Amino acid sequence: MDFGDSPEEADFRRRLRDWLRDNNPGLPASSTSDAYWAGQAPWHQALYDAGFFGMSWPKDIGGQGLPSVYEVIVDAELARAGAPPRPSLGYLVVGIGHHASDDVKQRFLPGLVNGRDRWCQGFSEPDAGSDLASLRTRAELDGDEYVITGHKVWTSYSDAADWCLLLARTDPDVPKHRGLSAFAVPMRQPGIEQRPLKMINGVTREFGEVLFDGARVPAANMIGQPGEGWRLAMTVVSHEREPGELGYVARYSKVVSELGRQVKADPGKFGPEQVRDLGWAMIEAEMLRLHVSRRLSDRMDGISHGPEGSVDKLLMTAVEQAVGHAALSVGGTPHGDGDDMWLKVYLYSRAQSVMGGTSQIQRNLVASRILGLPAS
Amino acid sequence: MDVRFSPEQQALRDSAAQAVDRLGPHTVRDLEDTERAAKLDAAVEASGWRELRAAGEGRAPLASAVEAAIIAEEMGRGLADAPFVGATLAAELRRLVGAPPATARETVGFVADLSAPAVADRGTLPAGAVAIDARHSASALVLVPVEGGHAVAEVSLDASIPAEVDLTRPAATIAAGAGMERLGPVEQPLTADDLRRWTALGLGLTSADLVGVMRGVLSVACEYAGARRQYGVAIGSFQAVQHMLADACVAMEGSRSVALHAAWAVDALAAEEALAATAMAKAYCSRAARMVCETGIQVHGGIGNTWDCMAHVYLRRALLAIDVLGGAGANLQRVLDHNGIGGADGLR
Numbered sequence: 001m002d003f004g005d006s007p008e009e010a011d012f013r014r015r016l017r018d019w020l021r022d023n024n025p026g027l028p029a030s031s032t033s034d035a036y037w038a039g040q041a042p043w044h045q046a047l048y049d050a051g052f053f054g055m056s057w058p059k060d061i062g063g064q065g066l067p068s069v070y071e072v073i074v075d076a077e078l079a080r081a082g083a084p085p086r087p088s089l090g091y092l093v094v095g096i097g098h099h100a101s102d103d104v105k106q107r108f109l110p111g112l113v114n115g116r117d118r119w120c121q122g123f124s125e126p127d128a129g130s131d132l133a134s135l136r137t138r139a140e141l142d143g144d145e146y147v148i149t150g151h152k153v154w155t156s157y158s159d160a161a162d163w164c165l166l167l168a169r170t171d172p173d174v175p176k177h178r179g180l181s182a183f184a185v186p187m188r189q190p191g192i193e194q195r196p197l198k199m200i201n202g203v204t205r206e207f208g209e210v211l212f213d214g215a216r217v218p219a220a221n222m223i224g225q226p227g228e229g230w231r232l233a234m235t236v237v238s239h240e241r242e243p244g245e246l247g248y249v250a251r252y253s254k255v256v257s258e259l260g261r262q263v264k265a266d267p268g269k270f271g272p273e274q275v276r277d278l279g280w281a282m283i284e285a286e287m288l289r290l291h292v293s294r295r296l297s298d299r300m301d302g303i304s305h306g307p308e309g310s311v312d313k314l315l316m317t318a319v320e321q322a323v324g325h326a327a328l329s330v331g332g333t334p335h336g337d338g339d340d341m342w343l344k345v346y347l348y349s350r351a352q353s354v355m356g357g358t359s360q361i362q363r364n365l366v367a368s369r370i371l372g373l374p375a376s
Numbered sequence: 377m378d379v380r381f382s383p384e385q386q387a388l389r390d391s392a393a394q395a396v397d398r399l400g401p402h403t404v405r406d407l408e409d410t411e412r413a414a415k416l417d418a419a420v421e422a423s424g425w426r427e428l429r430a431a432g433e434g435r436a437p438l439a440s441a442v443e444a445a446i447i448a449e450e451m452g453r454g455l456a457d458a459p460f461v462g463a464t465l466a467a468e469l470r471r472l473v474g475a476p477p478a479t480a481r482e483t484v485g486f487v488a489d490l491s492a493p494a495v496a497d498r499g500t501l502p503a504g505a506v507a508i509d510a511r512h513s514a515s516a517l518v519l520v521p522v523e524g525g526h527a528v529a530e531v532s533l534d535a536s537i538p539a540e541v542d543l544t545r546p547a548a549t550i551a552a553g554a555g556m557e558r559l560g561p562v563e564q565p566l567t568a569d570d571l572r573r574w575t576a577l578g579l580g581l582t583s584a585d586l587v588g589v590m591r592g593v594l595s596v597a598c599e600y601a602g603a604r605r606q607y608g609v610a611i612g613s614f615q616a617v618q619h620m621l622a623d624a625c626v627a628m629e630g631s632r633s634v635a636l637h638a639a640w641a642v643d644a645l646a647a648e649e650a651l652a653a654t655a656m657a658k659a660y661c662s663r664a665a666r667m668v669c670e671t672g673i674q675v676h677g678g679i680g681n682t683w684d685c686m687a688h689v690y691l692r693r694a695l696l697a698i699d700v701l702g703g704a705g706a707n708l709q710r711v712l713d714h715n716g717i718g719g720a721d722g723l724r
Contacts, residue, residue, distance in 0.1 A: 291633035367618030
């Protein structure tokens with residue numbers, strides 16, 4: 001049992017640290033500015049080209065083929081350098097990787113991993129949120145293409161995406177979970193309209209809604225078999241919940257160290273309540289780093305993603321929201337001319353208990369699948 | 377980095393789990409079964425677990441703090457009413473000053489609120505000084521200021537105080553006017569760094585104890601929620617109950633991760649860093665453990681508020697473990713101090 005670096009890990013850490021010295025793009029925080037989202041693709045490509053992205057993914061799709069714990073080192077060093085977190089795409093890679101044929105994987109995964117193709121995920125709909133399986137977007141076979149009609153929402157990065165991992169109903173005549181299939185849909189075509197969503201922190205480039213009206217996708221772009229969409233969705237969301245996949249540890253550590261610098265710079269300005277809020281946010285952020293280390297180590301046993309992803313998502317949510325509260329408390333609310341960055345960090349933190357499955361749904365899953373409590 | 381237990385560590389955990397499951401108390405009435413408690417104590421004695429931190433080759437401990445934390449967690453989970461933390465901290469003090477191993481059972485003396493070890497100033501211990509985890513111990517170790525740090529002295533103990541907080545680990549008063557005997561021969565005083573590392577061990581072990589307590593009470597509460605029926609169904613089928621238990625489970629898992637790191641940090645990091653890492657863990661585990669134990673009581677409803685329900689035995693054990701070397705507030709302050717935040721007039 002060792003939280004320390006092996007010689008190889010220490011060497012990797014040194015190389016990454018050196019690289020970051022010259023290659024930190026200094027983007028603003030994802031939670032506060034559209035500039036982050038605009039700069040995400042070049043950042044992804046730069047990380048990838050330098051060999052610091054996709055550490056644990058297979059080499060044949062462009063990954064580094066290393067143990068998952070290398071992701072912990074990447075997150076720690078990004079945070080230390082004040083660099084942006086790594087792009088959160090693991091759930092797409094794993095979803096396609098687990099369900100697509102080898103041919104489809106080779107067509108799509110290298111471009112997704114190396115950052116040259118931008119992807120979004122079309123799952124949720126206005127009437128299908130927590131009850132995802134009730135989604136109504138249709139995909140109807142017409143020759144060797146499917147024709148897509150429907151309305152997706154909470155589609156991350158839809159404005160920049162070249163491709164959408166779309167969940168649509170291909171068979172309306174079977175029970176709702178069985179009639180879904182997944183597709184890689186080209187986004188740049190007539191029949192697709194993308195509208196940005198303005199979130200409560202003012203950011204407009206993270207989420208969008210996408211309207212499909214007669215958009216076309218080749219049948220060969222189906223991911224997995226007809227009817228496999230629900231299983232793919234479950235693979236994707238269970239990874240989407242995992243802090244180890246998301247790399248948010250770097251984001252939280254960065255916020256708490258910036259708040260810490262503010263307090264240190266002018267200690268007299270801050271009262272005990274503010275200092276206490278910051279202290280707990282530091283402890284929470286560090287907890288998540290250690291928790292991710294533990295989970296990623298367990299993966300070396302080949303432990304697959306199970307219901308503990310819900311525990312991890314709830315822990316991550318507690319961290320995000322404790323950090324958000326510290327940002328509000330220490331950073332303050334700008335009633336006059338002040339900077340509203342910390343207010344935005346706080347406002348953004350409220351989404352964490354909703355996105356990727358609400359905290360209430362996660363608690364249901366923990367209760368039934370981990371604690372073995374009887375069905376309600 | 378690989379934070380999985382080695383096969384040897386897994387085997388150690390399994391044997392500790394088996395011992396406490398077989399010989400630990402399963403009901404409140406079991407706590408009065410002295411024959412059972414004596415068997416548990418004999419099993420712990422025979423296993424050598426209380427000597428894990430005694431000096432081995434080159435004065436290094438016989439085992440790392442990870443092994444000691446594995447035992448502490450299982451003993452907490454099983455509410456083991458046999459001494460461990462006190463004896464282990466005493467063995468660590470002896471090791472650090474190069475004193476010979478104890479010839480009889482002993483533990484450590486603390487100030488009245490347990491937030492720090494008792495330090496005898498000019499031969500006088502602070503008022504209310506008390507020895508923790510004192511079952512079967514006739515003496516306790518306390519600190520004496522000397523040039524360059526602290527020496528360690530032995531004081532004799534009065535009979536146990538009837539257990540009021542932790543029903544599984546009674547304290548003992550230090551005998552009035554008892555002589556204080558410096559341990560000898562001693563090679564060197566306890567330095568400030570030694571004391572930090574010793575404190576780190578205490579924080580690491582009590583964090584592990586709290587993780588065990590959380591696992592134990594959660595398992596008892598889930599079992600009860602599955603069995604207790606109201607409105608014709610098990611109460612564990614209600615979302616209101618499920619969500620409380622889910623939150624408790626999440627708090628326990630986060631605690632497990634920080635406690636694991638704390639146990640590793642005790643021996644692996646420099647003294648200052650080890651203290652900060654273990655303080656962070658203890659703050660997190662202290663806050664979590666009280667919530668989880670309170671949930672345990674709430675899930676048991678009215679029965680949970682009766683003496684005969686085990687829920688309060690977990691809570692009481694947690695309240696003691698929280699106080700040893702400080703709980704959430706004191707350790708939050710240590711974390712802030714380490715980060716240079718919140719000056720002397722801060723949160724004390």
